[in-house]
Amino acid sequence: MTETNIILFVVGLILFLSVMASALSRFGPPLLLIFLVCGMLAGNDGIGQIGFSNVPVTYFIANLALAIILLDGGLRTPFKSFRVGLRPALSLATAGVLVSASLAGAFIAFVLEVDWRYGLLLGSIVASTDAAAVFSQLRSTGVTLNERVSATLEIESGTNDPMAIFLVTFLMTAIGNDAPFELDTIAIELIQQFGIGIVGGLALGTALAWLVARIPLVEGLYALLIASGGVMAFTAINQLGGSGFLGIYLVGLVIGNRRNQATEHVFRVMDGLAWLAQAGMFLLLGLLVNPSQIWADAVPAFLIALFLIFIARPAAVYVSLLPFRFPIREQGFIAWVGLRGAVPIVLALFPLMAGLPDAQFLFDIAFAVVLLSLIIQGSSLGGMARLLKLEVPPEPEPVAAFALEGQRGDSYQLLGYRIESASIMSGAGAAPLHRLADIRVAAVARRGRLILPKTGFTFAFDDLVYLIAPSQARHDLARLFQGETRDPITQPNRFFGPFTIHAEAPAAEFARLYGITLNGEEAGLTLGRLVRQRLRRRPVTGDEIDLGRIRLIVRAITDGMISELGLQLVEPETEREPRG
CATH class of the missing domain: 3.30.70.1450 (Regulator of K+ conductance, C-terminal domain)
Structure with missing residues (x-):
């Protein structure tokens, strides 16, 4: 009994100290990095001297935690975000992961002087962004991004796991069996992962949403019903051969967009569950690693992390977003937010459990890459968004x-x-x-x-x-x-300009009033349609175009159409490249 109490006390103490240390996250260090470091300090090489090496238990808990985190992320994603971010996010989650894994694999094989299949395996392990890291950092930076960027990043991080998991498992099988790649097998497996994940997630999410709306429960039990139902959906989809991670994200998406009397309470409880899942998962992953071994592999890990951050991820983003006309600033920020977190570490457990040769080395390198990604990228998201001028005024909310x-x-x-x-x-x-x-x-x-x-x-x-x-x-x-504030970001009139124009105003009359020359086709449009045509992409709040010395900024969108525009007079000395 005494031993049980000691274990429970130590677990509680580690979690308590980690949460207290999270107060430091406001000064720069990502919260997940703090949890990870606390786990490492409590481990066998740290001051805690806790010996922990149970890979299957870590894998089980990490999968459960990721399922809860993705469920919470889906609950908070509005359907309207899918209109803007779904297609580019899916491109990043498929072609982007493949490009990033291929480039990283070639670089790893060259730097580490290993078989190209091992290089590609490690490249696939570290290729995908992590939902826990992305969701956590985007919310904790205090920066409000335009909807196109935020929706693309969140949907990508919630949907790119199937491709990474497929690549890792396929490469492990090919290495273990010493078999060549077969394109038809690859295509069938991918279709199965995405198809069953999408259909299963939407169907089970609809059924669970129907159940939540009709069963009277004590208010605190609705979140537990959703969490337990989501986990069952996750396991069922996995068992059928689909992607449980994609499925549970879609389960949360369906439920979160069907509001009921318990919705606000569910959000509060699920927020706590998601934080607990993140803290527990990163603490456990930190316990599993030996910092001395990480230090021994620091140089190759540092080179791989730099290659991922500055070459592989930007190249993958450029190729994936080429058809969608993203502004270069937005592409740069999406490339910078290629955060690695728990998913690469969990994927690195696959070779360990399969007994693959040099699996421990692969795990150590993947862990070190995640650490460097959180330190370099995670600590600078807010500053990078401001540097690239992607911050927009936050939509005010009730307390x-x-x-x-x-x-x-x-x-x-x-x-x-x-x-x-x-x-x-x-x-x-x-x-x-x-x-x-x-x-x-x-x-x-x-x-x-x-x-x-x-x-x-x-x-x-x-x-x-x-x-x-x-x-x-x-x-x-x-x-x-x-009311009005002096902050140029939180003050809409300073950001959008002092004048507001209805988007249905005729472009020809506006052009005559301000001495602007439009071509014959543009003269017959409304201002909203003119802005949309000049942007050549789906507009979001904050997009802008310049018409001579006049800058029109998208201020409000209703049902996917521009409804209000802000107007700024641009002086010659203040001219700059439009944010759009």
Whole structure:
């Protein structure tokens, strides 16, 4: 019994110290790197002196953790992101992984002087980006990216595992059997992985969403129902020969886009489960490695990491995104966010469990590459986004949101907003709220007191105002309570320009007003269609074009079409390359 208590205490202590150390992530180090280092310090070569070498247990826990992380990522991905990011993300998840693995494999075979099949195997292990690393870093940087970039990165990281897993297992089989590659076998296996993963994920996700919407449960049990159902879907799809990782991501996607009374609570609980899964997985992977061996392989690992970061990944991104007309800045950032994390380490466990010769060496190199990727790329995502001018004003959100049961035309929510110092609500009555329809003030929290406002009530700075409002009004209300700020990124008028133009305005009249020359076809378009035509790609918020000294910036998109444009007057000395 004493030994059990000691083990539980040590596990709890490591997890506790890792979470406390995560406070350092705001100063630069990626959170996942902190968990990984804490695991290494607790291991056999570290101060903790914990001897752990159970590869099958690590593989089992890592698969379970990745399943939970991908489920949570799918839950938070809106369907509208797929309109913008699905095709480029799938290109990156297939052709991109293949290009990256091939280039890295050739380089590894040359640098390490190993058989080209081993080089390609290690290249395939480290080729795919990692969902845990990408989801975690994009959320923790505090940077809001335009939808095209963020959607492409998140969908890619959630869908590129099948290609990497296929390449690794196929190469291991070819090495073990000393058999040549057969193209028809490769094609069949790929179709099976993606086909069963997609069909199984969508079908089981739809069934689970239907079940969640109809079974009355205690609020805290909905997240457990979704998590357990998602894990069962993951295993079932794997058993059928498909990609469980792709399947469980799609399960989360379907459920997350079918809102119900428990949705907000599910998000909060799943967020905690995902963080626990990430922490536990990276701690365990850190325990498994010997830092002294990593140090011995530091030079080749450093060269491989640099090749992946500066040559293989950028080449894969360029080839994969060539048909989609991504601006060069966006391509550069997507190339930089080729974060390696748990997935390459888990893939490196495959040769260990199969007893492949030199499997330990492959694992050590893969682990070192992941460490360097997290240090070099993970610590600089926010700075790189700002350097490439890809940051857009974040969409303001309520500080609290609760779904209301019952039907009344549109869906209604109880929303909470904090009155900021720049808001016109500070020192005002309810008149500004009358601009929006069907808004009811429920209560106001002021300095610890709960107030039920009556006619003539005056709001004050820092009040927390609870409103009953239609769901679609949440962002308009958030902008009202936030007000204007001086930050050029969080201040929409500074980013989009001081003037707002409706996208349905005739381009010809606009051109006459500002002395702009348009060709005959463009003169017959609306401004929104003119911008879309000049961009030659699906527009997202923040895209822009220059018309002489006028810069038009996409400010709002409704149902995939540009609805509002911002206008800036560009002075000669401030001219620059458009962000779009």
